[in-house]
Amino acid sequence: MKTFTCQCGKILHFANSQCVACGVMLGFLPDDLKLSALTPHNQSQKLGLYQANNGRLYRQCKNYWQYSVCNWMVPIEDHNELCPSCRLNTTIPNLNDEENIGLWFNMEQAKRRLLYTLFKLSLPVVDRHTDAKSGLGFAFLEDELEDEYGNELTIKNYVLTGHNSGLITLNLNEALPSARMEMREKMNESYRTLIGHFRHESGHYYWDRLIKNSDRVIEFRQLFGDENISYKQAMDNYYLNGPAANWQNVWISAYASMHPWEDWAETWAHYLHMVDTLETASNVDLSISGHQVLNPLVKNAHVDKDYTAISFTQLFNDWCRLTVALNSINRSMGLDDAYPFVISITALDKLRFVHETIKYESFT
Incomplete structure (x- = not known):
């Protein structure tokens, strides 16, 4: 997750609805994926319109102005009262x-x-x-x-x-x-x-x-197993007998060993943990042992879509260095490990499959 900058120069965070330094109202622009300072639009105040830093006009999401549980904005051309x-x-x-x-x-x-x-x-x-x-x-x-x-x-x-x-x-x-x-x-x-x-x-x-x-289901079954096996039977067995004895050697978590669908979902979630955390580390210019953490969510020069220009190997190497540092810092504070996982070769292949699946979807 990136941080953002207010018009006054102070750092803003994703959840902010007001700059704590200058007091300006903030809103997240879903069409730009940016947090922006907002200025009431003089000619349209009765309509509740605000001008963002990109020059465009927005309204507050209904759940923003009514309940303060959201900080997203709705573009003026979108007639829905709720944000995306x-x-x-x-x-x-x-x-x-x-x-x-x-x-x-x-x-x-x-x-x-x-x-x-x-x-x-x-x-x-x-x-x-x-x-x-x-x-x-x-x-x-x-x-x-x-x-x-x-x-x-x-x-x-x-x-x-x-x-x-x-x-x-x-x-x-x-x-x-x-x-x-x-x-x-x-x-x-x-x-x-x-x-x-x-x-x-x-x-x-x-x-x-x-x-x-899709055609990817064939490779999925080679890596994760046949999803057609009884989910109910697999679930009953998991809660009766616990995870597979060797789950650390094959799965990313104990729960992932229950059924191929759960294996995929756990691996998918893990991949999203990785790319979000790495983007955060890159955004604050973090380097570990001389290695700059690269942002896995960057604009690719060859296609007009956002996705990683970093190979999976680079992404995973950055992740390993980062999580060792995070765990070491937590231990110094007397806290549990921030990252209590060990990735086996088999689990790594599954993460790579998720990476390639997303890459294929983004590029087509």
Whole structure:
């Protein structure tokens, strides 16, 4: 993720809606993928129009001005009251509960970070208004509670985070750090984050769009296995017996060993972790042992689309150097490793396949 610069010269971050130095209003421009200072347009103040640094006019997303859970803008020629991120929502939390607004804000932060990377990779993002059957959508749902023992509430229906034909469902509790950490301990996971959920579930969406009906499914099966095996049986076996005994030698995570679809989704999410973090490191001019970290999300001179001009080998070498440094810094602070993974040769081949799949999609 890049940082941005205000007109006053101060650094701005992706989530900012106001410059803390000069106080100017900010908005993210989805058509430019940039955070910009905004100036009320004198001739159109009644219409709520703002002029961005690129000279074009925008309106605030409805979820920006009404709930302050978004900082994206809508171009003047776009008549939708929601920005490209918020219009992907099919279900938002119950806003009668004031605590839910904060949780919804956390959800939107993670979702917009996912979308930034997807847009930078020139990946197709088709909403459910355009494709009602398999377009991308997000439903933020709460566990259904019931009062069984006086005033003690128990969970009647538990919301499972998952994906179905483009619709990504997330349990609102995942936006609460304490609840997420509790689930991480119960599931014996070394890494569980909100952005990780979004990236993982988006992997299922892109398997349907990029692999399922393409020639790449043959290579997919060679690397990940046959996705036609029973998912329910694989899931039951995983939760009854745990991951495969040798999962570290084959899969990127224990959960990836459950089924080829989950292997792909975990690998996809991991790749998005890599390119976003490397872009951040490159943006702050980070170098490690004399090696400058390169930005994997750069303009390619040969095609009119954003994608990496860096080979996968260069990308992975930068990643290895960066994660060793990150883990060392965390240990100095008495914190858990920022990157608690070891990539096997087999998992590396799967990451390369994701890289090549995205590269093919971006260049065609």
